[in-house]
Amino acid sequence: MRLAFGELEKLVLFHHNRGVHTLDDSVTQPASQHSPINLQADTSQRKTWRPLIAVVVTIVIVLIVLLAIPMPYVIEKPGPTYDVLASQAGTPMIEIDSSDNTESSAGELRMVTVTSYGGPGSHVSLAQLIAAWFAADSTIIKESDIYPQDVTREQLEEWSMQQMTASQSTAAAAALEELDYDVPATITLHGAVAGSNAEGLVEDGDILRAIITPDGVRHEANRASLPFSLARELDPGTEVTMILSRNNAEEAITFETYQPEDPPIDFVGSKFGIYLTADVTLPFPVTIHLEDVGGPSAGTIFALGIIDHLTGGKTTGGAIVAGTGAIGYDGEVQPIGGIKQKMYGAQRDGAQWFLAPRSNCDEVVGNIPSGLQVWPVSTLEEARDALASIRSGGTVNHPTCQDALDAQ
Numbered sequence: 438m439r440l441a442f443g444e445l446e447k448l449v450l451f452h453h454n455r456g457v458h459t460l461d462d463s464v465t466q467p468a469s470q471h472s473p474i475n476l477q478a479d480t481s482q483r484k485t486w487r488p489l490i491a492v493v494v495t496i497v498i499v500l501i502v503l504l505a506i507p508m509p510y511v512i513e514k515p516g517p518t519y520d521v522l523a524s525q526a527g528t529p530m531i532e533i534d535s536s537d538n539t540e541s542s543a544g545e546l547r548m549v550t551v552t553s554y555g556g557p558g559s560h561v562s563l564a565q566l567i568a569a570w571f572a573a574d575s576t577i578i579k580e581s582d583i584y585p586q587d588v589t590r591e592q593l594e595e596w597s598m599q600q601m602t603a604s605q606s607t608a609a610a611a612a613l614e615e616l617d618y619d620v621p622a623t624i625t626l627h628g629a630v631a632g633s634n635a636e637g638l639v640e641d642g643d644i645l646r647a648i649i650t651p652d653g654v655r656h657e658a659n660r661a662s663l664p665f666s667l668a669r670e671l672d673p674g675t676e677v678t679m680i681l682s683r684n685n686a687e688e689a690i691t692f693e694t695y696q697p698e699d700p701p702i703d704f705v706g707s708k709f710g711i712y713l714t715a716d717v718t719l720p721f722p723v724t725i726h727l728e729d730v731g732g733p734s735a736g737t738i739f740a741l742g743i744i745d746h747l748t749g750g751k752t753t754g755g756a757i758v759a760g761t762g763a764i765g766y767d768g769e770v771q772p773i774g775g776i777k778q779k780m781y782g783a784q785r786d787g788a789q790w791f792l793a794p795r796s797n798c799d800e801v802v803g804n805i806p807s808g809l810q811v812w813p814v815s816t817l818e819e820a821r822d823a824l825a826s827i828r829s830g831g832t833v834n835h836p837t838c839q840d841a842l843d844a845q
Contacts, residue, residue, distance in 0.1 A: 633710020
């Protein structure tokens with residue numbers, strides 16, 4: 438587009454110079470060759486071309502600004518939704534190798550996504566920003582607010598797919614524990630959260646064996662949910678002792694739990710301030726077939742879908758329910774991004790109900806599309822209770838995000 442603009446500049450200059458040369462020639466050539474009428478015709482031609490050229494140049498400049506100049510923003514719009522209870526090309530999205538599995542389900546459980554424009558390796562134009570500004574289902578965010586300056590598109594995609602894989606594993610463990618299956622796990626620590634009381638005490642590679650609380654009870658760390666569910670029961674400042682395996686020897690470290698800054702509205706208990714991964718052993722294989730979708734936010738719906746398959750396929754009672762929320766090993770429904778776009782995508786695809794993390798309620802209020810009922814939840818158990826109410830028709834005076842905000 439710069440070449441085209443440059444050619445137009447030459448065109449303007451060419452016409453301008455041609456007019457000067459014609460006038461100069463009229464002075465040096467005999468008067469008989471140029472009558473006043475001819476001179477007037479040349480002047481009229483110049484006056485006709487100049488406004489047209491100015492218009493063309495202006496249009497080109499406007500197009501360059503609108504379409505070619507990258508804007509440092511990201512636009513989020515509703516992405517596709519997927520019924521996790523359905524099959525694609527004959528393959529169930531959730532495949533469970535168990536005699537408890539139910540192949541068919543009533544209703545739908547839809548996971549929702551966000552489509553982003555802009556960011557590393559891409560850009561949005563001013564025209565796109567203007568269109569997004571007037572679209573109720575779109576959000577404009579400064580690129581620097583969500584992406585590190587040196588991250589690449591490839592790194593983002595790889596990280597996003599890793600999050601999706603982890604969310605599927607966590608969802609399976611949380612769902613099966615919710616149904617009282619035995620799901621043993623080995624928990625490996627990977628350092629401490631900066632500023633937490635565990636900083637400097639935990640080492641990468643430590644194996645968590647147990648946690649001893651002030652009442653002297655030893656809680657064996659043989660399930661992935663243990664560190665999370667136990668922390669929710671302890672007040673900030675509670676002294677705990679962790680029993681670790683480090684370099685084939687047993688170590689004991691003691692520190693106090695804490696409350697993070699700006700906790701979500703549904704925060705309960707405290708945090709240990711440790712990073713961990715869990716190697717879980719499921720009682721039977723659970724496979725989720727979903728390609729080209731990343732991020733952790735489908736964890737809650739995956740867990741509900743697994744529960745549906747293992748409890749007769751009737752959890753929704755025939756309703757179309759969508760939802761979002763990352764899932765913790767203990768069934769905690771965690772906040773996510775892009776909830777406005779996800780609600781609009783759910784409504785577009787026919788959902789009647791939407792399960793939202795209670796910690797996202799401040800973004801839900803004022804952004805609910807017409808015809809969609811939003812039900813805030815904090816745990817997998819609460820999400821199951823919501824589905825039970827929807828299934829039975831007991832939804833009068835159901836909890837709302839406004840209720841959650843008013844209760845703060």
